[in-house]
Amino acid sequence: MRRFSQLFDELDARTATTAKVDALKRYFAEAPDADAAWAVYFLAGGKPRQGVPAGVLRALACARAGIDDWLFEECYQAVGDLAETIAHVLPPATAPSDVGLAEWVEQRLLPLRELAPQQQAERVARYWDELAPTGRFLLTKLIGGGFRVGVSRLLVQRALAEHAGVDAKLVAQRMMGFTDKAARPDAARYRALVAAEGAGAAAPSGQPYPFFLAHALDAPLETFDARLGPPSAWLVEWKYDGIRAQVVKRAGRTWIWSRGEDLVTERFPEVEAVAQALPDGTVLDGEILAWKDDRPAPFALLQRRIGRKALTRKVLADAPVVFVAYDVLEWEGADVRSLPQWKRRQLLEGPAVATVSPAVHAATWGELAALREQSRERGVEGFMLKHREARYGTGRTKAEGTWWKWKIGPLSVDGILVYAQAGHGRRASVYTDYTFAVWNRAPRDAAEAQAAIDAIAAREPAAPGALQLVPFAKAYSGLTDEEFRAVDRIVRQTTVEKFGPVRSLRPTLVFELGFEGINRSARHRSGIAVRFPRMLRMRADKPLHEADTLAVLEAMLGE
Amino acid sequence: MDLVIERAEGLYCPPGDFYLDPWRPVDRAVITHAHGDHARPGNGHYLAAAPAAGVMRARLGGDIALQTLAYGETLEHRGVRLSLHPAGHVLGSAQVRLEHQGRVWVVSGDYYVSGPGDLNDTCAPFEPVRCDCFITESTFGLPVYRWRPQREVFGAIDAWWRANAEAGRASLLMGYAFGKAQRLLAGVDAGIGPIVVHGAVRALNRAYEAAGVALPPTLHLSEVEDRRVLRRALVVAPPSVHHGPWVRRFGDASDAFASGWMQLRGARRRRAVDRGFVLSDHADWPGLQRAIAATGAERVIVTHGYEAVMVRWLQSQGLQASAFRTEYDDERDDAQEPRGADDPAGEPAA
Numbered sequence: 001m002r003r004f005s006q007l008f009d010e011l012d013a014r015t016a017t018t019a020k021v022d023a024l025k026r027y028f029a030e031a032p033d034a035d036a037a038w039a040v041y042f043l044a045g046g047k048p049r050q051g052v053p054a055g056v057l058r059a060l061a062c063a064r065a066g067i068d069d070w071l072f073e074e075c076y077q078a079v080g081d082l083a084e085t086i087a088h089v090l091p092p093a094t095a096p097s098d099v100g101l102a103e104w105v106e107q108r109l110l111p112l113r114e115l116a117p118q119q120q121a122e123r124v125a126r127y128w129d130e131l132a133p134t135g136r137f138l139l140t141k142l143i144g145g146g147f148r149v150g151v152s153r154l155l156v157q158r159a160l161a162e163h164a165g166v167d168a169k170l171v172a173q174r175m176m177g178f179t180d181k182a183a184r185p186d187a188a189r190y191r192a193l194v195a196a197e198g199a200g201a202a203a204p205s206g207q208p209y210p211f212f213l214a215h216a217l218d219a220p221l222e223t224f225d226a227r228l229g230p231p232s233a234w235l236v237e238w239k240y241d242g243i244r245a246q247v248v249k250r251a252g253r254t255w256i257w258s259r260g261e262d263l264v265t266e267r268f269p270e271v272e273a274v275a276q277a278l279p280d281g282t283v284l285d286g287e288i289l290a291w292k293d294d295r296p297a298p299f300a301l302l303q304r305r306i307g308r309k310a311l312t313r314k315v316l317a318d319a320p321v322v323f324v325a326y327d328v329l330e331w332e333g334a335d336v337r338s339l340p341q342w343k344r345r346q347l348l349e350g351p352a353v354a355t356v357s358p359a360v361h362a363a364t365w366g367e368l369a370a371l372r373e374q375s376r377e378r379g380v381e382g383f384m385l386k387h388r389e390a391r392y393g394t395g396r397t398k399a400e401g402t403w404w405k406w407k408i409g410p411l412s413v414d415g416i417l418v419y420a421q422a423g424h425g426r427r428a429s430v431y432t433d434y435t436f437a438v439w440n441r442a443p444r445d446a447a448e449a450q451a452a453i454d455a456i457a458a459r460e461p462a463a464p465g466a467l468q469l470v471p472f473a474k475a476y477s478g479l480t481d482e483e484f485r486a487v488d489r490i491v492r493q494t495t496v497e498k499f500g501p502v503r504s505l506r507p508t509l510v511f512e513l514g515f516e517g518i519n520r521s522a523r524h525r526s527g528i529a530v531r532f533p534r535m536l537r538m539r540a541d542k543p544l545h546e547a548d549t550l551a552v553l554e555a556m557l558g559e
Numbered sequence: 560m561d562l563v564i565e566r567a568e569g570l571y572c573p574p575g576d577f578y579l580d581p582w583r584p585v586d587r588a589v590i591t592h593a594h595g596d597h598a599r600p601g602n603g604h605y606l607a608a609a610p611a612a613g614v615m616r617a618r619l620g621g622d623i624a625l626q627t628l629a630y631g632e633t634l635e636h637r638g639v640r641l642s643l644h645p646a647g648h649v650l651g652s653a654q655v656r657l658e659h660q661g662r663v664w665v666v667s668g669d670y671y672v673s674g675p676g677d678l679n680d681t682c683a684p685f686e687p688v689r690c691d692c693f694i695t696e697s698t699f700g701l702p703v704y705r706w707r708p709q710r711e712v713f714g715a716i717d718a719w720w721r722a723n724a725e726a727g728r729a730s731l732l733m734g735y736a737f738g739k740a741q742r743l744l745a746g747v748d749a750g751i752g753p754i755v756v757h758g759a760v761r762a763l764n765r766a767y768e769a770a771g772v773a774l775p776p777t778l779h780l781s782e783v784e785d786r787r788v789l790r791r792a793l794v795v796a797p798p799s800v801h802h803g804p805w806v807r808r809f810g811d812a813s814d815a816f817a818s819g820w821m822q823l824r825g826a827r828r829r830r831a832v833d834r835g836f837v838l839s840d841h842a843d844w845p846g847l848q849r850a851i852a853a854t855g856a857e858r859v860i861v862t863h864g865y866e867a868v869m870v871r872w873l874q875s876q877g878l879q880a881s882a883f884r885t886e887y888d889d890e891r892d893d894a895q896e897p898r899g900a901d902d903p904a905g906e907p908a909a
Binding site for chain 2: 425426429
């Protein structure tokens with residue numbers, strides 16, 4: 001754990017990519033294989049199941065530190081992270097140890113789940129007492145199931161590749177499924193990751209390929225011709241909002257992998273049936289979608305299905321899914337990712353192996369832009385543009401060719417900041433989580449709006465029927481660090497009341513808010529729920545009385 | 560009668576008719592230490608500890624009406640017996656002891672108390688003073704603030720510097736110019752390489768040396784003839800230089816910040832430096848508790864920092880506790896640059 005703690009500190013502190021890669025390489029060179037296997041697993045996003053509930057850890061930490069829960073809560077509000085708070089409030093370790101990461105995980109962490117609460121508490125307390133603050137922080141994160149670190153999977157792959165002297169793409173492929181929930185890293189699997197090229201590192205039979213990811217295209221239409229050339233150079237498809245998946249059929253068996261590299265074969269029997277019909281030696285890339293009335297159903301329906309433990313007949317009937325294929329990665333047993341896009345598309349369309357995402361044809365970008373306006377009715381998010389000569393790359397790279405996602409603009413309204421709460425992690429102690437409101441009706445003029453604001457500042461309840469602000473959305477993304485700092489200052493200056501971690505404010509700021517969808521909701525005071533709200537920009541130019549109204553939101557419901 | 564109350568100008572002693580660290584100009588001001596938020600310009604008369612004189616004059620001007628007292632020396636003023644006692648925070652920092660009609664109050668100013676044996680080598684160590692009422696700071700008044708032994712922290716700084724020097728890159732170590740910088744200089748292993756200091760730091764080093772505090776030899780940039788020297792150098796500078804033109808001359812230097820706030824990961828990440836060293840000139844949570852207990856005070860008044868938390872905690876420990884609202888800097892983190900950090904006159908400490 002000492003070595004892994006040191007690696008974590010270095011990764012957490014260093015801002016330069018090369019410094020991070022160097023730290024990883026040093027670790028791989030020094031750590032025993034069994035420890036390195038777990039390190040790769042955690043760094044690449046693998047998560048063991050939660051060993052002990054957060055509430056139990058918190059209560060135990062309070063008892064060990066001799067503090068009351070209110071004081072722990074104050075600490076948590078300042079720190080913004082439960083595991084870090086625990087690491088700091090505990091008294092210094094009295095029985096330091098130097099047990100390796102693999103032993104920590106296999107002998108100590110994983111068995112915790114099976115123990116009675118009393119035993120759990122005794123063991124965790126003992127473990128804490130062996131570790132320095134970073135070690136405690138990591139241990140608590142791992143026990144609580146919330147470990148995250150600021151390195152990308154690609155970076156881990158690059159470090160492994162440089163350490164082992166093999167191609168990073170090969171490492172990426174070997175790593176597919178490494179963090180699958182059902183998998184358990186060990187020294188042998190780690191050695192397979194870093195084995196010399198061609199040296200008995202044959203892929204397990206169900207292994208998928210690393211997903212190729214698209215870049216967002218956010219440019220004015222007029223620049224498309226200059227930037228992209230004519231539409232004929234591109235394969236244009238609708239962009240679906242489902243679960244990205246690879247379907248693997250080899251040696252009579254099928255596997256379905258999600259983009260999170262979880263094996264989800266059993267979750268989607270409809271897709272498995274499609275996969276069964278594929279010829280051996282086929283891997284398709286595509287999207288799993290809930291499908292109703294001949295079009296994709298909203299993602300919420302798919303989400304409900306993912307949430308169900310048992311796939312009863314009713315669940316299957318309520319949210320039937322389809323697999324829409326848009327690429328072929330392996331064909332007749334051969335890796336075809338280096339073929340150009342148009343050729344892979346030919347293979348895909350050839351013998352009618354699966355439902356294929358239709359290609360959209362148009363002579364000009366203008367025509368496509370007009371078609372794109374139908375996205376909401378079609379239940380899609382816009383277009384995907386794939387260069388006809390693009391090979392299938394690894395991750396979010398452009399080296400092999402380009403995929404663009406050309407999404408429709410979000411719905412947007414101008415809302416007024418009314419509550420703020422401090423963020424977590426890097427944003428702990430900075431007010432970054434905001435609640436926004438719209439007017440219940442249009443203010444007659446600036447004076448009427450000001451009177452309503454003054455009433456809020458004076459903590460006077462609004463009279464029935466009077467002009468007032470109705471909170472409708474929370475957002476915490478979309479501003480730069482600098483903008484957040486500026487808003488944080490204003491939050492502190494305009495606080496009216498504090499409710500625990502939340503501050504109510506004298507309204508002074510208007511923001512343009514974007515969101516992906518809007519629905520009626522009985523659970524919200526405004527009667528409205530928006531999906532993926534975020535801040536598009538601060539509207540310093542906009543006076544409060546010109547912010548939007550509830551009527552504007554209701555008009556967007558499109559009923 | 561309370562010996563210290565809040566007034567618009569600052570903390571005030573009614574029987575003595577003087578102020579303590581006032582934030583608005585007054586006639587008579589007792590100053591606990593020379594940081595900009597405690598020692599402000601414009602007061603008629605200043606009273607401070609003798610070792611603070613050089614820094615006070617350097618920051619507030621040579622012509623201020625300044626009277627000094629040696630630590631422990633007493634002064635009678637309108638029936639109030641006043642004396643100053645070391646606070647361990649920076650050179651010349653003092654707690655103010657006030658005695659009037661048999662009652663004793665102590666105003667702590669900022670102070671440093673941490674683990675046993677952890678002392679600030681650049682000033683006299685905190686001295687517990689028995690009193691009836693103790694007015695304490697609370698900058699780090701949360702149980703998450705617990706400092707590691709300082710030899711461990713300096714060991715980490717030395718190791719970082721040594722590794723950088725071996726790799727041929729400068730080590731830019733940022734800390735407040737008054738107090739933190741000198742403590743860093745006194746604590747590092749000066750044998751590792753040359754030490755370069757920013758002008759703001761150098762001005763205060765002189766005041767420290769004049770007061771008899773031993774600091775290792777340092778270079779000003781203008782004295783560095785061979786630029787290659789910089790690749791092995793430790794560069795000590797105030798935080799305001801970060802990302803500015805002054806640091807560009809050091810090329811791909813590794814940067815670090817030394818402050819108590821670096822204890823928390825969020826603060827470290829916001830700073831965006833390679834390393835955050837947790838080194839503070841303020842008491843940590845156990846230090847605050849120890850200092851308060853050592854006064855034997857039954858009544859505690861908490862100022863600048865986590866007042867509400869400390870008040871509730873002290874009450875739960877059976878003490879009579881309340882808070883004063885002051886205008887000393889109590890930045891809860893380092894997200895914002897301290898006021899004029901490279902201007903020695905306007906800089907709070909952490």
